[in-house]
Amino acid sequence: MKKLLEISLGVVTSVGGFLEVGSMATAAQAGAMFGFQLIWAVVLGTVCIIFLVEMSGRFAAVSHHTISDGIRERFGFNVFLWPLLAALLVNFLVLSAEIGGVAIALELATGIGFQWWALPVALLAWLLLWKGTFGVIEKGVSFLGLVTLCFVVGAVMLRPDWTAVARGAVPSLPVHDAANYWFMAVSILGASISPYLFMFYSSGAIEDRWDKSYLGANRAIAGLGMTFGGTISIGVLIVAALVLATHGVTQVDDYHQLPLMLIPIFGFWGFVLFVASLAIACFGAALEVGLQQAYLVAQGFGWNWGEDRKPRDDPGFSATYTISLLLAAIPIALGLDPLRLTIFSMALTAASLPLTVVPFLFLLNDKRYVGEHRNGILSNAAVIFIIALGFVLAVVTIPLQIFGGT
């Protein structure tokens, strides 16, 4: 009974924590411009993240190491430096975009420019990390994040042609704007297969003191939680296709356009729900990415770490999330458009995938770490596929950014 409760709690937190500014913006842009045609990218991204999250949780539960720990220990610091730098850079951009997402929500709610909100948002996030515990961060904000389910409700209320939705889940070639189409596909994959997500998950498993008895729960949380999370992204895409595209709004390059997705469905409450969804989802993600930066650096340099410790017991860890939040708030405070930053950072996330995913192939097959719980054929095939996909994305991202980037 206790396990079932933990699984339910884990699934709920995964669902609540899945949607953030990247998945919301990319799904909205894709739906407005290409209708249901890019649903396959969300589905593919979700399947990939299910495998990676399951492996991260399994690795942590069996070896009592996080993924970052494992890479540093198994390959040495010099090899670990490359994924560390790539992840730090990508996470920095994502953190900035998430702070921007909350700042936009506050601008929409108050009419005060988003630039003015960047530092207060970073300060509030810092305060929660400084004073809060892992449970508060993980469960509290994720529970509030369930408000994002309004997109799924909205999508159902719009009564889409489900056959057309199912057709969108099958990859197809673009009929117009090929460069934009592929750029959107890359951005959706970047938003779905975020390295911070699976790295944070493995650190969370250590924080929650998982052991081998959690392997079943891990599988259920990864599978169900990510599937339901992906469903919310598809909900955003369907709503954008049926509301924005049908009204002739085919290009979403201004964040003021985003609340218009829910207003025709829920009226004024649509505006409120959108602002709440954006603020909570992005704030939750900002907390997780801020913590992930600290996990990465502390685990990389072998410092004390843990959100449940007092800041004086892990000063390096606390200093890292403090500095990360402050630095990430600066571009938004200087007026950098959060929507553009989001799309750019999602594409770059996709390009950095090989560096963070290649080590899975070695770590999850190393008996010294995972013993009898090594990867099976299916998991190894999935990792190889994700690595290949990551290499393709790394090669095509920059040309597509030039020709198809918004």
Place this chain on the structure above:
Amino acid sequence: MAHQTPDLIVSRRYLRLDCLCLLLLMLSACSSSDQIEQQSRTVASASQTVLMALDAWAAGAAPTAYTVDTLQSIGKTLADTGAQIRSAETSEPTEQASLTKAVNDLSVAVTRAEAGLQADDRLKVQDAQQDLRLASRALATAYAKYFAPKP
């Protein structure tokens, strides 16, 4: 083949240069046409965004501050895109002028709607909405003429 006169070599060089110029001209003409197509679509999408935002405001579903901000932001997009369409080099100046006029009309209507919102003058906003719809139609017509097959 082995004994080409200097005149022939020079004329071939000129021919290659001409071909290169023609190719560059075609590429620039193509990219300018693509640019106008892209910008026209941006304008069309932006004008529909304004109409959606104003409809939401009129129905009491969107706060005034948000609607004003949206109009200001989209107004900037319209102004920038209008300037790009105006400055683009094209072989169809008449159609380009029609497109530019439609974008200008949209910009004027957005500014009027914004003023109406700030003054909380519903009638003025409704008038501006009407003008926006007309300008959107004019844009669609100008776009269709610009890209219609020429004899």
